[in-house]
Amino acid sequence: MHDIDDLERRGIPSVFVASDPFRDGAQTQAEALGLNVSRVFVEHPIQDRTDDEMRDLANRALAELLAAITGPN
Amino acid sequence: MTTVLDPTSEVTPVGRERTRRPESLAGLTVGLLDITKPRGDVFLDHIEAAITALGATVTRYSKPTFAKPAPADLRHEIATQCDAVIEALAD
Amino acid sequence: MQLPEGFVAVVKRDCATCEMIVPVLEQLATDRGLIVYSQDDPTFPAVSDWVVDDTDLVVSWHNQIETVPTLLRIENGAEVERIVGWAVEQWRSFTGVGDLGRGLPEHRPGCGSLSVDPTVAPGLAIAFGGSGLAARRVELAMLEDDAEAMFDRGWTDGLPVVPPTQERVMRMLEGTSRAADDIVTVVPPNLHEISVEKIAINAVMAGCRPEYLPVVIAALEAVCTDEFNMHGVLCTTMAVGPVFVVNGPIRHALEFNSGMNVLGHGNRANATIPRAVQLIIRNVGGGAPGGIDRSTQGNPGKLGLMFAEDEEGSPWSSYSEDNGLAAGVDSVTAFCAEGPHLVFDQVSRSPESLLRSMASQLLSANSPRLTMGMDAMLVISPEHMSRFAAAGWSKQRFREELDEILQVDADTILRGVDGIEEGMPAEFAGMTLPKFRPGGLQIVHAGGPAGLFSSILGGWLAGDKGSVPVTRQVIT
Numbered sequence: 001m002h003d004i005d006d007l008e009r010r011g012i013p014s015v016f017v018a019s020d021p022f023r024d025g026a027q028t029q030a031e032a033l034g035l036n037v038s039r040v041f042v043e044h045p046i047q048d049r050t051d052d053e054m055r056d057l058a059n060r061a062l063a064e065l066l067a068a069i070t071g072p073n
Numbered sequence: 074m075t076t077v078l079d080p081t082s083e084v085t086p087v088g089r090e091r092t093r094r095p096e097s098l099a100g101l102t103v104g105l106l107d108i109t110k111p112r113g114d115v116f117l118d119h120i121e122a123a124i125t126a127l128g129a130t131v132t133r134y135s136k137p138t139f140a141k142p143a144p145a146d147l148r149h150e151i152a153t154q155c156d157a158v159i160e161a162l163a164d
Numbered sequence: 165m166q167l168p169e170g171f172v173a174v175v176k177r178d179c180a181t182c183e184m185i186v187p188v189l190e191q192l193a194t195d196r197g198l199i200v201y202s203q204d205d206p207t208f209p210a211v212s213d214w215v216v217d218d219t220d221l222v223v224s225w226h227n228q229i230e231t232v233p234t235l236l237r238i239e240n241g242a243e244v245e246r247i248v249g250w251a252v253e254q255w256r257s258f259t260g261v262g263d264l265g266r267g268l269p270e271h272r273p274g275c276g277s278l279s280v281d282p283t284v285a286p287g288l289a290i291a292f293g294g295s296g297l298a299a300r301r302v303e304l305a306m307l308e309d310d311a312e313a314m315f316d317r318g319w320t321d322g323l324p325v326v327p328p329t330q331e332r333v334m335r336m337l338e339g340t341s342r343a344a345d346d347i348v349t350v351v352p353p354n355l356h357e358i359s360v361e362k363i364a365i366n367a368v369m370a371g372c373r374p375e376y377l378p379v380v381i382a383a384l385e386a387v388c389t390d391e392f393n394m395h396g397v398l399c400t401t402m403a404v405g406p407v408f409v410v411n412g413p414i415r416h417a418l419e420f421n422s423g424m425n426v427l428g429h430g431n432r433a434n435a436t437i438p439r440a441v442q443l444i445i446r447n448v449g450g451g452a453p454g455g456i457d458r459s460t461q462g463n464p465g466k467l468g469l470m471f472a473e474d475e476e477g478s479p480w481s482s483y484s485e486d487n488g489l490a491a492g493v494d495s496v497t498a499f500c501a502e503g504p505h506l507v508f509d510q511v512s513r514s515p516e517s518l519l520r521s522m523a524s525q526l527l528s529a530n531s532p533r534l535t536m537g538m539d540a541m542l543v544i545s546p547e548h549m550s551r552f553a554a555a556g557w558s559k560q561r562f563r564e565e566l567d568e569i570l571q572v573d574a575d576t577i578l579r580g581v582d583g584i585e586e587g588m589p590a591e592f593a594g595m596t597l598p599k600f601r602p603g604g605l606q607i608v609h610a611g612g613p614a615g616l617f618s619s620i621l622g623g624w625l626a627g628d629k630g631s632v633p634v635t636r637q638v639i640t
Contacts, residue, residue, distance in 0.1 A: 002142040003106065003160055009316070010152040013094045017116070017161035034305025034313070035089045046164040047111045054112055058119030065120065066127075069103075069157040071094045075310055077328045079300040080319055080365045080447045082356040089316055
């Protein structure tokens with residue numbers, strides 16, 4: 001999330017993707033950084049997923065990802 | 074944690090705001106930053122396909138290790154080349 | 165803060181008087197149920213249930229303990245009376261214990277309470293809510309660097325600022341006798357009211373000392389007047405901003421610079437006070453570059469330009485006296501100006517020659533093609549001034565002789581003349597025009613002892629549609 005914080009400081013809209021168990025940790029990190037970093041969570045686990053399952057995960061995450069880096073201001 | 078007093082007229086919210094977002098990705102360059110944990114590349118492949126279909130150009134990057142923030146050079150490179158960034162996938 | 169009924173004492177180990185009266189405290193604990201609050205060591209005067217730990221100074225602060233030992237009598241939850249220090253007769257009659265303190269000296273003064281110690285007290289006031297500070301608190305995140313956080317929030321002028329912690333702001337507020345919640349003025353362009361506290365916050369950020377605060381207040385008052393027209397000054401594309409001149413004994417008290425490098429860098433008062441004003445205009449007034457501030461190119465003085473007049477070295481009356489104040493009054497005058505332009509004359513010995521030399525430069529103030537519409541400030545350096553002083557010229561004579569020379573044949577500067585489209589409108593054809601409106605030329609004496617250079621600061625539009633110089637007294 002430091003990367004996202006850094007890119008945001010440089011004016012680059014950025015979003016971070018992590019699996020569900022990261023939610024609380026991400027919240028704590030965001031508070032420590034002082035920025036409500038854009039973040040999208042996907043279902044855990046990841047490492048043993050098949051290609052088809054990864055494709056589904058990506059498709060389901062897409063809308064949230066787009067919402068995180070585009071939008072009205 | 075340091076507390077300071079607000080020097081402004083206090084009409085805007087406290088705290089850092091996210092940077093402005095574009096209205097759409099069409100015509101923009103989107104960086105996909107792989108943190109190099111397993112299967113993250115597959116996830117990003119699909120995201121790349123979807124975003125390209127929306128009219129954006131995608132550039133792929135990867136971090137040397139997921140355990141540390143990206144090196145300064147890489148961040149600089151990404152910042153100068155991209156209009157938006159998606160970093161994935163922490164597991 | 166509720167104290168127990170009966171007798172209560174507040175002490176600290178690090179106090180010879182408190183140490184001396186330990187037998188007295190023990191006797192009162194036994195005979196009168198005395199409860200003792202200890203400010204620095206919960207084992208002093210004894211390890212016992214009649215000694216209470218007040219090392220966080222909560223009880224001491226809330227009961228306004230200024231001296232240790234303090235002995236209080238509490239009845240029905242309220243303090244009835246208190247005595248401080250040690251005096252045998254006083255303690256005996258206060259407690260009704262006739263043989264108290266046998267063998268001890270008759271009296272001994274107490275020591276300072278930790279809760280009023282200047283290094284400790286501001287922190288207590290903040291912690292216990294008595295700080296009286298009303299501004300919104302902004303918590304910086306744990307991983308945020310304090311200095312970067314100021315930049316990130318857009319609170320700076322491009323240079324780093326001092327983070328305005330509560331302690332720093334409280335210390336800054338000691339520089340004025342005004343209440344923190346006093347409203348001082350309304351700040352353009354957004355026309356927000358500003359309190360003394362909010363001024364203090366920005367003064368901390370600018371790097372001011374507390375004793376500078378009254379000058380910041382006066383300078384801000386000056387630019388927020390309708391006459392100065394800060395809104396107009398911000399919106400113009402012309403490269404102008406407020407320039408401040410300080411007069412009066414305060415120049416010495418606050419160690420302003422009126423000498424070498426007077427218009428440059430290196431002096432804290434000169435640099436930080438006008439900077440505070442500029443920070444207020446952007447942070448409170450909303451007047452930041454790119455937004456309301458439309459200046460095409462700006463000038464370095466917009467970070468803040470303030471200097472003191474060298475009154476003592478001048479044979480003439482001061483700038484503030486010209487502006488109607490009595491001699492010896494502390495004041496700030498705000499004048500809307502460009503950056504300084506050098507007057508170069510290394511040769512003139514006679515006052516007549518130097519006058520003409522200065523006049524030739526003054527005719528170019530803002531533009532040689534324009535007259536009457538804009539004021540200017542002439543800062544005469546000591547060596548240049550010596551030419552006039554040696555010849556016994558008064559300021560009056562200087563002005564009169566200058567006025568005679570600062571006349572322009574309008575036909576030479578009409579639009580289109582010499583192939584230059586800029587210039588005076590055709591309706592002025594055939595006239596002789598004064599370069600400046602009456603009173604438009606500001607004259608100030610400042611600079612280092614050596615150097616045959618003076619400076620001119622061209623003004624902005626003068627009068628109703630523009631800005632006029634405004635003087636404000638400094639009230640400490």
